[in-house]
Amino acid sequence: MKNIEDIHIVPVIPSPPSSEFGAEQTKKGFADGLIELGKLLPNVVVIDTDVAKATRSADFQKIYPERHFNTGVAEQNMLSVAAGMSIEGFIPFATSFGMFIATRGGDQLRNSICYPKANVKVAATHCGISTGGDGASHQINEDIAICRSFPNLTVIVPGDYEEAKQATIAAAYFKGPVYLRYGRDTYPIVPEIHGKFEIGKSRTIREGTDCTIFTTGIMVSEGIKASDMLKEKGISARVVHLPTVKPLDNEVVIKAAQETKFLVTVEEHSIIGGLGEAIAGVTAEHHPTRVYRIGINDVFGQSGQSQELLDLYGLRAINIVEKVLEVTKLQGY
Amino acid sequence: MLTQEKLNFLKDKAKEIRQEIIIMITRAASGHVGGSMSAVEILVSLYHHIMKHDSQNPKWTERDRFIMGKGHATPVYYAVLADCGYIPKEDLLGFRRPGSYLQGHPKQYTEKGIEVSTGTLGLSLSTTCGMALSAKLKGEKQNYFCLCGDGEIQEGQIWEAAMFANKYKLNNIIAFVDRNYMQSDGYSEDIMPLDPLEPKWEAFGWEVFSIDGHDFEQIINTVEKAMLSDKPVMIVARTIKGKGVSFMENDNTWHGSPPNLETAMRALGELV
Numbered sequence: 001m002k003n004i005e006d007i008h009i010v011p012v013i014p015s016p017p018s019s020e021f022g023a024e025q026t027k028k029g030f031a032d033g034l035i036e037l038g039k040l041l042p043n044v045v046v047i048d049t050d051v052a053k054a055t056r057s058a059d060f061q062k063i064y065p066e067r068h069f070n071t072g073v074a075e076q077n078m079l080s081v082a083a084g085m086s087i088e089g090f091i092p093f094a095t096s097f098g099m100f101i102a103t104r105g106g107d108q109l110r111n112s113i114c115y116p117k118a119n120v121k122v123a124a125t126h127c128g129i130s131t132g133g134d135g136a137s138h139q140i141n142e143d144i145a146i147c148r149s150f151p152n153l154t155v156i157v158p159g160d161y162e163e164a165k166q167a168t169i170a171a172a173y174f175k176g177p178v179y180l181r182y183g184r185d186t187y188p189i190v191p192e193i194h195g196k197f198e199i200g201k202s203r204t205i206r207e208g209t210d211c212t213i214f215t216t217g218i219m220v221s222e223g224i225k226a227s228d229m230l231k232e233k234g235i236s237a238r239v240v241h242l243p244t245v246k247p248l249d250n251e252v253v254i255k256a257a258q259e260t261k262f263l264v265t266v267e268e269h270s271i272i273g274g275l276g277e278a279i280a281g282v283t284a285e286h287h288p289t290r291v292y293r294i295g296i297n298d299v300f301g302q303s304g305q306s307q308e309l310l311d312l313y314g315l316r317a318i319n320i321v322e323k324v325l326e327v328t329k330l331q332g333y
Numbered sequence: 334m335l336t337q338e339k340l341n342f343l344k345d346k347a348k349e350i351r352q353e354i355i356i357m358i359t360r361a362a363s364g365h366v367g368g369s370m371s372a373v374e375i376l377v378s379l380y381h382h383i384m385k386h387d388s389q390n391p392k393w394t395e396r397d398r399f400i401m402g403k404g405h406a407t408p409v410y411y412a413v414l415a416d417c418g419y420i421p422k423e424d425l426l427g428f429r430r431p432g433s434y435l436q437g438h439p440k441q442y443t444e445k446g447i448e449v450s451t452g453t454l455g456l457s458l459s460t461t462c463g464m465a466l467s468a469k470l471k472g473e474k475q476n477y478f479c480l481c482g483d484g485e486i487q488e489g490q491i492w493e494a495a496m497f498a499n500k501y502k503l504n505n506i507i508a509f510v511d512r513n514y515m516q517s518d519g520y521s522e523d524i525m526p527l528d529p530l531e532p533k534w535e536a537f538g539w540e541v542f543s544i545d546g547h548d549f550e551q552i553i554n555t556v557e558k559a560m561l562s563d564k565p566v567m568i569v570a571r572t573i574k575g576k577g578v579s580f581m582e583n584d585n586t587w588h589g590s591p592p593n594l595e596t597a598m599r600a601l602g603e604l605v
């Protein structure tokens with residue numbers, strides 16, 4: 001017989017550790033955006049796959065039960081059903097975990113939605129390593145790569161709650177297929193990225209002349225923190241946040257390549273096929289420069305708490321600072 | 334009810350469509366003969382008798398919709414759409430050629446009567462469900478016809494859609510299985526047995542009819558009954574792959590290989 005004292009409960013790491021502006025889920029931004037859209041656009045409908053509580057589409061369902069549909073655990077069906085509803089004039093938000101959309105539903109996303117430019121908004125939650133305890137099987141770090149490669153598909157990775165909400169609303173008013181990427185955890189609120197959301201537009205948050213840090217998604221707060229830390233060390237790091245990974249804000253990327261000595265990209269996604277390679281692709285053609293990619297280094301994740309996994313996989317301000325210092329020293333900038 | 338005159342008209346149409354199928358595929362040196370030939374009577378019945386539609390008004394809200402699940406059978410689909418005036422006859426020359434909208438598998442183009450992009454098998458019934466559900470929500474009365482291949486319904490997604498249609502009581506769906514008992518690699522009952530097929534659909538909550546898919550009267554009478562159903566309907570239409578050309582019937586050589594000119598002439602000789 002075991003004693004209750006023998007059970008050592010793992011201490012829960014607060015998510016996120018600290019932020020003067022607080023923290024909230026990006027998927028709550030999705031849900032609140034949907035609720036807003038419920039009022040604004042009567043033809044917005046939501047389809048979920050037995051994960052409505054987890055994706056928070058249930059928040060919309062509570063208010064608009066007649067506009068919420070559940071396919072059961074059938075993501076492929078959901079995506080093609082959404083395409084069918086868009087043909088008939090609805091604006092469906094098809095939602096599930098990113099894992100089950102980008103990989104299992106890849107054919108349906110490509111052929112039912114992207115090919116005919118169906119006006120479907122694909123809302124993928126639980127993306128990235130910070131999905132946490134469910135482990136590698138559920139931590140999709142490859143979805144941006146897959147989705148970027150599909151013609152006609154716009155790919156948006158909001159940075160915090162408010163941007164997620166605004167991006168959700170903007171997506172509904174945009175004609176054509178959109179992939180929206182949200183996380184599971186709570187992430188820092190970043191006032192610098194609030195305000196009108198324009199698809200395809202980046203936000204320059206810190207000016208700088210030595211290097212540029214490009215971020216997408218929740219990495220924006222780490223990018224800002226890194227720039228502030230570097231400033232204390234006498235390095236001027238520009239921070240550009242790109243919530244739209246496709247189409248990329250090429251002009252701002254090229255300008256940064258011209259005006260700063262090197263570029264660092266930070267994303268909660270594989271370094272293969274994501275923001276880093278998108279930027280490297282643009283700069284290689286227009287203004288070749290060094291691009292250093294910070295992300296998941298072509299490995300599967302593992303179970304753990306969100307915040308400890310972000311530490312473990314090197315997705316923190318300190319990792320960006322170390323990279324910038326290393327490159328500065330190595331290249332003699 | 335079908336008059337003798339109308340029946341003869343439909344039979345003549347079927348013959349013309351079969352000729353066009355042979356010509357399109359031979360010209361492109363590419364395309365699927367067998368599965369196109371097996372579906373001729375189904376499409377001719379739908380477009381020339383059953384469906385409410387108007388090629389001069391392809392976006393008419395109240396039109397009945399047709400969704401081509403077995404997308405490789407575009408030759409029969411395009412030939413019928415051209416015959417109805419959706420596709421200019423000369424555009425058929427572009428089938429499977431660069432620059433043409435007549436892709437090997439259907440690409441959505443409502444103005445030309447192509448309602449949905451399909452062809453990677455299994456998508457079609459789900460998309461049909463989404464459309465049919467939308468019509469219900471909007472209070473519209475049109476029917477949604479979907480044609481699946483028997484090989485196609487081996488896809489798991491089909492059965493996801495089957496459950497969905499039952500859950501949302503989509504009795505505005507009338508689907509067909511082109512049950513020619515063959516697929517790319519051979520006989521379906523060898524590759525992956527589907528029989529007993531009807532009870533499978535019944536168990537999923539569908540009303541099921543079993544008919545001869547080359548018999549116009551059976552097709553038309555069954556659809557009339559299907560329209561009264563309070564359930565989604567699956568019509569299992571037993572057909573012959575390659576139907577109409579003796580040496581193509583039940584010979585899977587003609588699944589995806591185009592005839593050469595000489596073979597095409599022989600085939601056309603049988604279709605006069």
